[in-house]
Structure formats: C-alpha cells, structure tokens
Amino acid sequence: MGVQYIGMDQLPLNCSGRIININMDNLLKRKLTDMGMIKGTEFKVEGQAPLGDPIRINLRGYNLAIRKSDAKNILVERI
Amino acid sequence: MSDRTIYSINYLAQIDVTYIERVGELSKDYTIALVGNPNCGKTSLFNMLTGSKQHVGNWPGVTVERKEGSTSYHGKNIKVIDLPGTYTFSACSEDEIIAVNYILKEKPDAVINVIDSGNLERNLYLTLQLLEMNSRVVIALNMADEAEKRKIFIDKEKLSEALSTPVVPTIATKNSGIQDLLTMSINYEHSAGGLLKLDYGQVVKGESSKIVQVLLDKGLAATETANLVAIKLLEGDQYFIDSVKLKENPDLNDMVKAGRQRISDETGFDPEIYLADKRYEFIVHLIEECVHKDNTNTDDLTEKIDKIVTNKWLGLPLFFAIMFLLYQITMGFGNDFLGGYVDSGFVALGEYLSRVMVNSPELLRSFVIDAMIGGVGSVLVFVPLMLTMYFMISFLEDSGYMARAAYVMDKLMNAVGLHGKTAVSMIISSGCNVTGIMSTRTLDTKKDRMIGILISPFVSCSARLPVYALFSGVFFGDQQFGILTVSGIVFFSLYLLGIIVAVIAGKVLSKTLFKGEKSYFIMELPPYRIPTLKSTLIHMWEKTESFIRKAGTIIFGLVVIIWLLSIMPMGVEPGSADSILGKIGSIMAPLLRPAGFGSWEAAVALIVGVGAKEAIVATFGMVYGAGEEVQLASAIQMYFTPLTAYAFMVMTLLYAPCAASLGVIRRETNSTKWALFALFYSLLIGWTAAVLVYQAGRLFGFQ
Numbered sequence: 001m002g003v004q005y006i007g008m009d010q011l012p013l014n015c016s017g018r019i020i021n022i023n024m025d026n027l028l029k030r031k032l033t034d035m036g037m038i039k040g041t042e043f044k045v046e047g048q049a050p051l052g053d054p055i056r057i058n059l060r061g062y063n064l065a066i067r068k069s070d071a072k073n074i075l076v077e078r079i
Numbered sequence: 080m081s082d083r084t085i086y087s088i089n090y091l092a093q094i095d096v097t098y099i100e101r102v103g104e105l106s107k108d109y110t111i112a113l114v115g116n117p118n119c120g121k122t123s124l125f126n127m128l129t130g131s132k133q134h135v136g137n138w139p140g141v142t143v144e145r146k147e148g149s150t151s152y153h154g155k156n157i158k159v160i161d162l163p164g165t166y167t168f169s170a171c172s173e174d175e176i177i178a179v180n181y182i183l184k185e186k187p188d189a190v191i192n193v194i195d196s197g198n199l200e201r202n203l204y205l206t207l208q209l210l211e212m213n214s215r216v217v218i219a220l221n222m223a224d225e226a227e228k229r230k231i232f233i234d235k236e237k238l239s240e241a242l243s244t245p246v247v248p249t250i251a252t253k254n255s256g257i258q259d260l261l262t263m264s265i266n267y268e269h270s271a272g273g274l275l276k277l278d279y280g281q282v283v284k285g286e287s288s289k290i291v292q293v294l295l296d297k298g299l300a301a302t303e304t305a306n307l308v309a310i311k312l313l314e315g316d317q318y319f320i321d322s323v324k325l326k327e328n329p330d331l332n333d334m335v336k337a338g339r340q341r342i343s344d345e346t347g348f349d350p351e352i353y354l355a356d357k358r359y360e361f362i363v364h365l366i367e368e369c370v371h372k373d374n375t376n377t378d379d380l381t382e383k384i385d386k387i388v389t390n391k392w393l394g395l396p397l398f399f400a401i402m403f404l405l406y407q408i409t410m411g412f413g414n415d416f417l418g419g420y421v422d423s424g425f426v427a428l429g430e431y432l433s434r435v436m437v438n439s440p441e442l443l444r445s446f447v448i449d450a451m452i453g454g455v456g457s458v459l460v461f462v463p464l465m466l467t468m469y470f471m472i473s474f475l476e477d478s479g480y481m482a483r484a485a486y487v488m489d490k491l492m493n494a495v496g497l498h499g500k501t502a503v504s505m506i507i508s509s510g511c512n513v514t515g516i517m518s519t520r521t522l523d524t525k526k527d528r529m530i531g532i533l534i535s536p537f538v539s540c541s542a543r544l545p546v547y548a549l550f551s552g553v554f555f556g557d558q559q560f561g562i563l564t565v566s567g568i569v570f571f572s573l574y575l576l577g578i579i580v581a582v583i584a585g586k587v588l589s590k591t592l593f594k595g596e597k598s599y600f601i602m603e604l605p606p607y608r609i610p611t612l613k614s615t616l617i618h619m620w621e622k623t624e625s626f627i628r629k630a631g632t633i634i635f636g637l638v639v640i641i642w643l644l645s646i647m648p649m650g651v652e653p654g655s656a657d658s659i660l661g662k663i664g665s666i667m668a669p670l671l672r673p674a675g676f677g678s679w680e681a682a683v684a685l686i687v688g689v690g691a692k693e694a695i696v697a698t699f700g701m702v703y704g705a706g707e708e709v710q711l712a713s714a715i716q717m718y719f720t721p722l723t724a725y726a727f728m729v730m731t732l733l734y735a736p737c738a739a740s741l742g743v744i745r746r747e748t749n750s751t752k753w754a755l756f757a758l759f760y761s762l763l764i765g766w767t768a769a770v771l772v773y774q775a776g777r778l779f780g781f782q
C-alpha cells in the first residue's frame with residue numbers, strides 16, 4: 001500500500017499534512033485557493049475549539065479556523 | 080527626474096519606474112485608494128493618514144461600508160478612499176467586486192497596498208493581482224515593528240525591484256513611515272502600460288495571446304489592459320465576463336471555453352486553481368529571495384494567549400465572562416450612569432421649556448415638549464450606551480478576540496443551525512437590536528446573515544428595560560424568593576426567553592426558509608494585537624454616529640407621527656380614547672384580550688412601542704393621564720394583575736422589532752419584503768407567547 005489520503009478533519013492535533021485535493025463547490029474552493037490552500041500546500045493542525053470543532057490550522061504563516069464538516073472535504077496526506 | 084535600474088527576476092517582464100516631482104501638477108481631486116487583506120492594519124493606516132477628517136457611508140446599492148477621508152500634502156488636499164479589506168480580487172463577494180470596480184473604473188491616481196510584513200506570503204497574493212490591474216501601486220510594508228520583533232528581515236530594495244513598484248516600511252499604530260508613504264504615492268509613477276505580466280507558462284501564454292488578439296480586433300479592451308482581460312477571462316472571473324459581455328460574443332466565448340479546456344487538460348488543474356498556484360509559486364520564490372527569517376518560532380504571545388482563550392475548559396467560561404462583563408459595563412456605566420445624566424438633562428429641559436412657554440399656544444408647547452424633546456431625547460438617551468458598548472466591542476475586535484469568540488462558540492451555535500459569529504451579534508443585540516443587526520455584516524453566507532438579522536430582534540435590548548422595570552417594580556418590587564428578588568427572576572426569565580425564542584426561530588428558519596443553503600466556517604485567526612486608543616475611539620464614534628443617523632431619523636419621525644395621531648382630531652384631550660390614536664387602540668384591543676390586557680390603553684402603548692419600545696412607559700403615563708411615577712404605578716396596579724403584567728412584558732419583548740430595527744433590516748437585506756416578514760412573524764410569535772403565558776397562568780389559578 002502506498003500513502004494513505006485522509007480528510008483534513010482526521011489529522012490528529014500537532015500533525016502536519018499536505019493538501020491533495022479540495023472537494024468543494026467552486027465558490028468555497030476558490031476562497032480557499034485564494035487564501036493559499038492549493039494542492040501541495042503544507043499545513044499543521046495546531047488546535048481545536050473547546051468543543052472540538054472547528055479546528056485551527058497553520059498554513060503559509062497564518063492561522064485559519066475551519067469547521068470539521070468543511071475540513072473533511074479536503075483530502076490530505078500526512079507528512 | 081531620475082531613473083532607477085530595475086532588476087527583473089526571470090518571471091517578470093521588465094517595467095520602467097520613473098520618478099517625477101508632481102507636487103506642482105496635482106489635480107484638485109487627487110485620489111489615493113487603500114487596499115489590503117483583512118487585519119493588515121489598513122484601518123489604522125487610514126486613520127493615521129486622514130485623522131478625524133473622514134466620512135463613512137455606503138457603496139451604492141450594497142451594505143458595504145464606504146470610508147472616505149482626506150489628508151494634505153504640501154498644502155494640497157488629497158482624497159483617500161479605504162476599499163474593503165479582501166484576500167483576493169476574484170470578484171466573488173460584494174467586497175471584492177467593489178474593490179475591483181473602483182480600481183478599474185474610477186482609476187484612483189495612486190493605490191496603496193497595505194501588507195502585513197509578518198504574513199507576506201498570503202498578503203502578496205493580493206499584491207500580485209493588484210499589480211496586474213493597476214500600474215500606480217505603492218506597497219506599505221506595515222507592521223514593520225512586529226516583523227522586527229519576530230526576526231523577519233525583509234529586503235525591501237529587492238522586493239521593490241522584483242515587483243517594480245515602490246515599497247515603504249510603515250508602523251501604522253506609531254504613525255511611522257506614513258509621510259514617506261504619502262510622498263512616494265504622489266511622486267512615483269510608472270510608465271504607461273506598466274501592468275505586471277506574470278509568466279503563467281506556455282499554455283496560458285498561447286491561449287491568452289489568441290484572446291488578446293480578438294479583444295483588440297473587436298475593440299473590447301484597450302491595448303494596456305487586453306492581457307489582463309484575457310487572463311481574467313481564462314480564470315473565469317465573473318466581473319470581466321460581464322464587462323466584455325462574453326455571452327454576446329459567441330466566438331470569443333468559444334475561444335475562452337476552449338482555452339480553459341486546454342489549460343485543464345495540459346496542467347491537470349482547473350484554470351483558476353492553476354493560475355492561483357502559479358501566483359503562489361512566484362510568491363514563494365520571491366520570499367526566498369527577499370525574506371530572511373532568523374528563527375522558525377512564529378508568534379509566542381498569540382500562541383500563549385490562545386492556549387488560555389481557546390482552552391478546552393477555559394474557552395467557553397471565558398467567553399461568557401467577557402460577554403457578561405461587556406453587558407454589565409454597558410448597562411451599569413453606559414446606560415444607567417451616563418445615560419441617566421442625558422435622561423435627567425432632557426427631563427429638566429422639558430420642565431424648563433414648559434415653564435418658559437407657559438404663555439405659548441397649547442399646541443406649540445405640546446409639539447416642542449412632547450414631540451421634539453421627546454423624540455430627540457428618546458434617541459439621545461441611547462448614545463452613552465452605544466458609546467460604551469462600541470468602545471469595548473471595537474477593542475475586542477481590533478485586539479483579535481472577536482475572531483476567537485466566534486471560533487469558541489461555533490460548535491454550540493452550529494448545533495442549532497447557527498454560526499459562531501451569530502453568538503457575538505446576539506450579545507451585541509442585548510445592548511441594542513439595531514447594532515446587533517448591523518453586526519451581522521461580518522457573516523459570509525447569505526443564510527447565516529439572513530438568520531442572524533431575523534433573530535436579533537428577539538434578544539432583549541436595553542429599550543425594553545424601562546418596561547420591565549415599571550411592571551416588576553409595581554407587582555414584584557419587594558418580594559423575595561429565597562435569596563433572590565422576584566424582580567430579578569422576572570428580568571432574567573425575560574432575557575432567557577428572548578434568547579430561547581431567537582435560537583428556536585433560528586433553528587426553524589434554517590430548516591425551512593433557508594433549508595439546503597450552505598453555511599461554512601472558514602476564518603482567519605489574526606495575531607493578538609494591542610489596539611490604539613485613537614483607532615478604538617474613531618471606530619466607536621463611527622458606529623455610534625451611524626446608529627444616530629439610521630435609528631435617529633426613524634425614531635424621531637415616528638415619535639412625531641404618533642404625537643400627531645394623539646392630538647387629532649383637533650380639540651380632543653391629547654392621548655384620550657377620542658383621539659385617532661385612542662380609536663386605533665380601541666380597534667386593536669379585542670385582539671389582545673386572549674392575552675389578558677385587552678384595554679385600548681395597552682393597545683396604544685404597544686402601537687407606540689413599535690416606534691420605540693422605551694416609549695411604552697411614557698405612553699402609559701399619557702393615556703392614564705398620570706404625570707407622576709406614583710400615580711402611574713397605582714394606575715398600572717388598577718388595570719393589570721401580576722399575570723397580565725408578565726404576559727404584557729413577554730409581549731413587549733417579542734412582539735415586533737422596533738421601527739429602527741425594521742428600517743435597518745430593510746436596509747441590510749435590501750428588501751422591504753424581509754422587513755415586513757420580520758414584523759409579521761414576530762407579531763405572531765409575540766402574541767402567541769403572551770396568550771400562552773396568560774392562558775397557562777389561568778389554568779394554574781392566577782388571575
């Protein structure tokens with residue numbers, strides 16, 4: 001078996017990952033792309049809200065909060 | 080005049096930059112536009128540039144704020160426009176369309192691009208898009224102090240050369256570099272046609288040059304901008320698709336379609352993703368060349384604060400504690416203490432005028448004292464509350480906490496179909512519904528925004544307090560329930576009821592009218608920063624002023640109308656059952672009978688209350704013909720029972736958004752229909768709730 005791809009929401013805290021694919025409608029995908037989330041972008045899961053959702057990731061030097069239900073549509077690879 | 084040597088790193092076409100001393104030739108309406116990402120310090124920079132000389136309005140047709148100010152340079156007046164903060168110019172949101180449209184159509188004389196030095200990678204994305212559209216850009220490398228503290232060294236010469244545009248380091252909060260920035264913006268000009276041309280690779284180049292040819296042949300774009308338009312068409316940018324009327328040019332349309340297909344086939348990406356990727360690739364390359372970081376440690380302080388503020392156990396209690404404090408200070412200091420002065424000021428003014436005008440005609444005296452003083456007064460008593468609340472909210476917003484508040488609350492809110500940011504607007508609504516409704520602007524999707532707007536009026540605001548105070552004072556004043564006062568329990572139960580109704584309404588709306596519409600939570604959590612007093616004060620005043628303007632005119636207008644109704648037809652005892660107002664009340668009264676307060680007086684008070692809820696108390700005073708507080712209390716005691724009093728309070732809480740809220744709902748939704756919907760659905764809910772309270776109470780044996 002090669003590398004496993006998982007939803008971004010599956011990545012444990014303090015783990016880094018790389019974006020493989022974003023399966024969202026065009027508008028949202030565009031928004032994320034413009035904010036620097038593109039295939040190949042590396043990021044790290046740095047925290048989560050008190051109730052476990054949303055999560056906080058760091059990419060391109062800034063912090064982004066994203067709901068797990070949105071994050072699950074972002075396919076990532078753990079690195 | 081002096082020339083500069085330009086290096087061009089291999090991605091860029093070479094562009095000449097020339098320096099011209101232009102002070103002498105400045106036109107009278109020289110305009111500089113500010114653009115930048117959210118949280119880059121753009122507002123602070125705008126405040127430093129323009130000081131108090133600013134004006135806030137709206138962009139035509141939309142609810143996006145339009146901020147304009149002026150500054151002077153060697154005695155000449157310079158206009159400064161603050162465009163909405165955006166991450167991109169892809170023209171997907173209202174904000175982006177406004178910014179793009181302004182830059183392309185209004186053609187400002189210069190554009191200042193404010194960027195956060197500590198967050199270059201993402202900030203430069205907008206910069207590249209801007210340089211592709213406009214050739215008179217100056218970059219403000221803001222937050223220079225933070226970058227230094229975090230040991231991020233930026234070679235600004237190199238950056239400037241690579242982008243062929245001037246770069247000026249600034250610290251907006253310390254007013255440092257601002258004058259240099261202004262000088263640079265005015266005196267630098269790139270040679271004509273100097274738009275940035277990024278190299279997007281062979282495929283894009285091939286496709287875009289074909290499109291450029293057609294655009295030029297058909298006269299759809301000027302020589303300087305044809306390449307930009309071609310790229311944007313390939314990117315599927317709606318703004319440009321509309322501006323060249325792509326649908327009406329079938330051959331061009333086909334060509335763009337084919338071009339997009341080719342790009343997808345050859346690169347394996349959608350064209351817009353591919354182009355974004357190329358831009359970021361270029362930026363990463365640029366940063367490697369121009370930026371040197373001494374350590375990998377990002378932001379210690381923010382990290383530490385977030386450890387506490389978003390902590391698993393502390394996060395929520397802290398949120399509630401901060402909001403409780405916000406509310407307490409707003410009410411205690413703003414409303415009771417400061418507002419008390421304004422209130423007694425107006426009472427004194429009214430008394431003084433009635434003494435002075437003792438010999439004036441009755442009608443004139445009544446107009447001045449009841450309508451004018453009453454009307455202006457009922458708006459102005461809210462100003463201290465607004466100022467206090469907005470001072471704290473501005474502070475929390477600018478410091479970066481509000482983003483965390485939404486983050487911390489999102490899960491809880493989402494469980495009932497609401498958005499994290501709605502928690503914040505509900506808290507703000509507890510000061511004043513109008514401000515709560517206005518604060519829903521920060522919500523991204525239509526669904527979240529509409530729901531936020533429609534449920535805000537259920538939250539108990541400060542204007543309802545006098546009504547609660549009157550009734551619970553009369554009926555529950557000195558009773559104790561254990562260690563709690565019954566009045567306290569009554570107040571609390573009404574607040575809770577408001578929130579519960581708002582949440583249920585939100586849940587129902589999201590499952591019915593807005594069913595299937597999407598909502599998402601994708602939000603930057605900016606670093607914590609200490610806001611400056613100046614920015615906080617300006618922010619506070621801006622918001623308060625917009626309240627006074629929006630709510631003020633509506634409330635004042637209504638107070639005058641109601642006054643007119645209360646004195647007509649001529650000759651009746653003002654506010655009596657024979658006046659038009661009293662007649663309307665008599666017609667409405669039977670409708671209120673199931674709720675236990677079916678008198679024409681209560682009906683009139685409620686009608687007036689749609690104008691402004693705090694006016695309900697004064698109306699009771701008028702219709703019961705009672706001037707003094709004591710008399711009013713005994714009148715209330717005569718006409719109400721504890722049960723009907725409670726039902727009446729529930730009605731006051733829920734029955735209708737006040738006129739100012741309705742006006743703001745109409746403005747924010749851009750639709751009269753939604754405002755009417757808000758009015759009627761809350762009338763229904765309020766009435767039902769009051770009837771339920773009364774009928775259930777009777778079942779339990781109360782009167």
Ligand SMILES: Nc1nc2c(ncn2[C@@H]2O[C@H](COP(=O)(O)OP(=O)(O)O)[C@@H](O)[C@H]2O)c(=O)[nH]1
Pocket residue numbers: 115116117118119120121122123124164221222223224225249250251252253477478608609610611614
């Ligand atoms: N240290 C530092 N803080 C700044 C600077 N410019 C702005 N800030 C702070 O950054 C926060 C966000 O600034 P603001 O002007 O509201 O950003 P905007 O969202 O771009 O309008 C505020 O707390 C400012 O006080 C700067 O140059 N240095």
